[in-house]
Amino acid sequence: RQRQMCIRDRFISIVSLIIAVWFNRKTLKITINHNKKTVIPAITCNRTFLLAEGKTHLSITNSGFGPAIISKVEFEYENKIYDSILEILKDNLSTFIIAKLKNDSTESILDPDEVLAQGNEQPIYDLSFQNNDGNSILKILKNTKFIVKYKDLYRNNFETSCIIQNISKKNIK
Numbered sequence: 001r002q003r004q005m006c007i008r009d010r011f012i013s014i015v016s017l018i019i020a021v022w023f024n025r026k027t028l029k030i031t032i033n034h035n036k037k038t039v040i041p042a043i044t045c046n047r048t049f050l051l052a053e054g055k056t057h058l059s060i061t062n063s064g065f066g067p068a069i070i071s072k073v074e075f076e077y078e079n080k081i082y083d084s085i086l087e088i089l090k091d092n093l094s095t096f097i098i099a100k101l102k103n104d105s106t107e108s109i110l111d112p113d114e115v116l117a118q119g120n121e122q123p124i125y126d127l128s129f130q131n132n133d134g135n136s137i138l139k140i141l142k143n144t145k146f147i148v149k150y151k152d153l154y155r156n157n158f159e160t161s162c163i164i165q166n167i168s169k170k171n172i173k
Contacts, residue, residue, distance in 0.1 A: 036154050039066025043148050045162040046121070049141065051134045056141065058085075058124040058164060060116070060148055068116045068158075069151040073124065075164075076145040084109075085125050085144070085164075092140050097133050104128035116150075141165035 042064030048057040062068045075082040082088045086107055090098050107125040116122050124146070129137055147161040 036152070036156070039153050040064050040156075041066050041068030041116070041118070041150060041152055041158070043068055043116070043150060043158070043160040045146060045148075045160070047162070047164060049138065049165050051131065051138065054129045054131050054134060056125075056127045056129075056137065056165070058146065059121050060124060060160075061121045062116045062118055064118060066118060066152055069153075069155075070110050070114045070116055070122075070148065071112070071151060071157075072147075072149040073110055074147045074149075076147060077140065077143060085127070088140060088144060089137065093133075093136055097129070097136065100133070101127055101129060101137075138165060 041062050044061050044063045046057075046059045046061055048055070050056070073083075075085055075088055077088045077092070084107060086098075086101070086105070089101060093101075105125065105127040106123070108123050110122070114122075127137070141164045144164045145161055146164050147159065149157070149159050151157055
């Protein structure tokens with residue numbers, strides 16, 4: 001009789017262990033899924049074009065809940081991919097305009113897997129130009145798409161894109 005109780009107790013213990021492991025795995029999956037949702041980054045584009053002042057600016061902000069690991073930043077113009085806004089302008093503007101742009105402009109080159117913390121902003125470029133060059137630059141920027149590829153902490157891939165110069169009348173002075 002004592003042996004039967006020992007076998008029954010072991011059986012109950014094993015069944016209890018299996019049930020506990022199963023529920024813990026289920027709880028772990030729910031927790032991981034919840035954690036993934038609480039650290040999703042969201043990249044937004046910030047753009048300014050001031051024709052009267054001869055300036056244009058592009059930056060990105062992480063408006064999400066966790067850090068964004070930037071994989072790649074690229075520009076698309078006329079179905080061609082560029083790594084730099086100055087490359088697009090160099091291919092499509094006169095050498096004289098490009099020489100003036102290079103002197104007064106800055107462009108950020110991001111490291112692979114650069115991290116943009118929640119709420120932080122990263123400048124992409126600042127261009128300064130002569131007023132009479134603004135319309136030529138505007139024409140190119142209106143047709144250029146800016147693309148940011150990034151990951152979250154769990155290495156899920158995301159992509160955000162915007163047309164660089166989505167001009168409204170109030171932006172042009």
